[in-house]
Amino acid sequence: MQSDGQNNDGGGDAAVLDALAATSAEFGVPLLDLSAFDHASIPSGLLDEEIIRRYRVLPLRRRGGRLSIAIADPADLAQLDEIKFHAGTDIEGVLVQRAALGVAIERYCAGKGDRELAELADDDTHQVAASFGTSERAVDEAPIVKYVHDVLADAVAAGASDIHFEPYENAYRIRIRVNGILREASRPPPSVGPRLAARLKVMSDLDVTERRVPQDGRIKFSLASGGAHDTVDFRVSSLPTMHGEKMVLRILDQSxxxxxxxxxxxxxxxxxxxxxxxxxxxxxxxxxxxxxxxxxxxxxxxxxxxxxxxxxxxxxxxxxxxxxxxxxxxxxxxxxxxxxxxxxxxxxxxxxxxxxxxxxxxxxxxxxxxxxxxxxxxxxxxxxxxxxxxxxxxxxxxxxxxxxxxxxxxxxxxxxxARVLCPACRRPFPLSAEVLLDEGFGEGDVDAGIETFDAFDDGCHRCDHGYKGxxxxxxxxxxxxxxxxxxxxxxxxxxxxxxxxxxxxxxxxxxGLSKVKRGITSLREINRVTARGES
Structure with a gap:
């Protein structure tokens, strides 16, 4: 079963470009080829990363009092109004291919993270370590503290259930689990790994000097956002590994x-x-x-x-x-x-x-x-x-x-x-009667007709890669x-x-098949979490 239904013979690309040109003409929105755009020329600070990821847009440039942003859906006027509110300025939409936009967003956000990580790498280790025992203001100003705060806040905003801080011999990786699936969130320099572990242990009242045995703690984290998640609890677990302490945070969802x-x-x-x-x-x-x-x-x-x-x-x-x-x-x-x-x-x-x-x-x-x-x-x-x-x-x-x-x-x-298909961007995914019967649907259901859907892999501004919850x-x-x-x-x-x-x-x-039949989830997802004949 194909996962995306795209045509790979070259004709599919032409059809996509033709559709984009038609959409551009219909809505009077300029068209841009992101592959030819100089991403390094995008100034930082035009839009918060949380807004960029939530609405799946990319700031391009500011001219006078107008901000140009790359968008994939000019028909969503409510989205543009919300972005205008957050940006605090007039905005102009520029139409781009959805798949290219997803890649560009990840590249831009990764570059933003790289700039923050460079600050961490340049920060003096002893200065940060000393700040743990000094005033609250000194701790709040330390780059490592801000970075950890941002990682935790971003994970909560993404709806993650767990955050993994993982040291390796020549790398360091941070991953988050969203809707049951782990995905990479950041790759800070390996040199900051011990400081990340130390900061998390300080926050959870663990023994910073003990690195030989596992420890368990708890963090009560203030987002200071005034939103629904003003305070979030985390369960913290440390584990000594070959290359340092691995830290895993479980986000405890009070809802x-x-x-x-x-x-x-x-x-x-x-x-x-x-x-x-x-x-x-x-x-x-x-x-x-x-x-x-x-x-x-x-x-x-x-x-x-x-x-x-x-x-x-x-x-x-x-x-x-x-x-x-x-x-x-x-x-x-x-x-x-x-x-x-x-x-x-x-x-x-x-x-x-x-x-x-x-x-x-x-x-x-x-x-x-x-x-x-x-x-x-x-x-x-x-x-x-x-x-x-x-x-x-x-x-x-x-x-x-x-x-x-x-x-x-x-x-x-x-x-x-099982992950729920995003109702805004799910796409029809017709399957033959033979496949449906083989997957376990009854003959009566197949004869009556079953409309099946799959996730749109790039997702939209309302979801995470085609699934929402x-x-x-x-x-x-x-x-x-x-x-x-x-x-x-x-x-x-x-x-x-x-x-x-x-x-x-x-x-x-x-x-599970009942939820596929009702369009709640995809057959691909049910095959991930159940087996044929499972009972």
């Missing part, structure tokens, strides 16, 4: 705790099953999937639904990522003997109605969770398995008796996260009497999955 079950992306029947299990006074709800699949968000959505003055709710988490008013949250600390099982046993002496355990990792935690679910408490937790059916086998492999599994577990949710893909299994009997008979995961389908169970693959 995750405000999501409702209706906003998770479940199919209607799946949502009803989840809500039904949450309404039960006792039992165990297990959410399963790989790291980064949104399990915690699904649990928080359930807790949000349960959180009221009539319920006593306690959670054991490692770590506590998001603070929730009205819920008693405990940070486990195995170094002092406070593990998940210990916290759970303590909860049971605190008159709980609902308990959440961050993860069931061992037999002790599993047995304690089962006991809680069997004695009048609602228990929510996670497991690392690939499917709902495999979760039951995982509990049995931990040593939990089949009877306890069958009588305590009420619902299993397996999930993945993520949605959940789920399979939700409620334990029926038939499934309970199979568990007692030690049935395999395949037998359990087959039995679940008879009660309307939708597996991960079919849930």
């Amino acid at each position: 995750s705790a405000r999501l409702d079950v209706d906003e998770l992306g479940m199919e209607d029947d799946q949502r009803d099953r989840y809500l039904g299990a949450l309404d039960q006074p006792q039992g165990m709800i297990l959410v399963t999937g790989p790291t980064g699949s949104g399990k915690t968000v699904s649990l928080y959505a359930g807790l949000k639904r349960l959180n009221n003055e009539q319920r006593n709710i306690a959670t054991a988490e490692d770590p506590v990522e998001i603070n929730i008013e009205g819920i008693n949250q405990v940070q486990v600390n195995s170094r002092v003997g406070l593990d998940f099982a210990t916290a759970l046993r303590a909860f049971l002496r605190q008159d709980p109605d609902v308990v959440m355990v961050g993860e069931i990792r061992d037999r002790d935690t599993a047995d304690t969770a089962v006991k809680a679910a069997q004695t009048g408490h609602l228990v929510l937790s996670t497991l690392h398995t690939n499917s709902a059916a495999a979760t039951l086998g995982r509990l049995r492999a931990m040593g939990v008796p089949a009877f306890n599994v069958a009588t305590s577990v009420t619902l299993i949710v397996a999930q993945r996260l 993520r949605t959940g893909i789920y399979e939700v299994v409620a334990l029926t009497p038939a499934l309970q009997r199979l568990i007692l008979d030690d049935a395999s995961a395949l037998e359990l999955a087959a039995a679940a389908r008879t009660s309307g169970f939708i597996d991960l693959r079919r849930a």
Whole structure:
């Protein structure tokens, strides 16, 4: 399957140029060949990088009171008005090829970063190190401090979930994870790597002098922007590597705790099953999937639904990522003997109605969770398995008796996260009936006609490379009497999955294809996060 649908025989380029010329004439906008433009002549400071990346435009020159900018869509008048507001001056659009504009933007922003990095390289190491112990003003004025601030602010603005600071023998790389995909953000000189790590450790109250062992900390970062993200929390992890300390920052999105079950992306029947299990006074709800699949968000959505003055709710988490008013949250600390099982046993002496355990990792935690679910408490937790059916086998492999599994577990949710196509620039991507059937669509759907879409790889000013945000893909299994009997008979995961389908169970693959059929995501994306026949 081609990823971009472009014609590479040379005729495609001529067609693109003809279309550009027609658009230029229609809107009265001058046309420019960016490949022949002297990028070095662009003055710095004409537009903020955040504005350039958000609106996918490039400042070219300022003449008198007018700023010329390269654009790919002259029809978007609202965008031009917004840029005019941010620029504080009149603007003139110059039409360019969209693909060339994307390359030029990256080149310009990389050059801007290079100029800032040159300041870092020229800065005296001892002067910056000394500033860590001096006045707040001195710290704020240090180039390394400004650079770290900009990296963190840019990552938040890009909607990143993680930032990686990575030292290598002859290079240093900063990457951010956006919509689940890592991409390079900057390459500072390797010589500044130790100072970047030191600055991050100072911000997170870690021991700057200890570089031999991993450390964990937390940063509360002020953007001072007056916007929706005035303060952002980061979870910080350091790791000693062959060539220095690697630092990874997880951006803790407080909005995750405000999501409702209706906003998770479940199919209607799946949502009803989840809500039904949450309404039960006792039992165990297990959410399963790989790291980064949104399990915690699904649990928080359930807790949000349960959180009221009539319920006593306690959670054991490692770590506590998001603070929730009205819920008693405990940070486990195995170094002092406070593990998940210990916290759970303590909860049971605190008159709980609902308990959440961050993860069931061992037999002790599993047995304690089962006991809680069997004695009048609602228990929510996670497991690392690939499917709902495999979760039951995982509990049995931990040593939990089949009877306890069958009588305590009420619902299993397996999930993945898939990127959502940008509605502004997604493009039709027709597929043959043979391909659709091979990918798992039903004959009835194919005969009725399925309109499929794909991402526009360059994206637009509203999105990130054709995608905007993520949605959940789920399979939700409620334990029926038939499934309970199979568990007692030690049935395999395949037998359990087959039995679940008879009660309307939708597996991960079919849930993903449903979102492809509705134009929410692309088949390419569903193939990335699920496998054919996955269940």
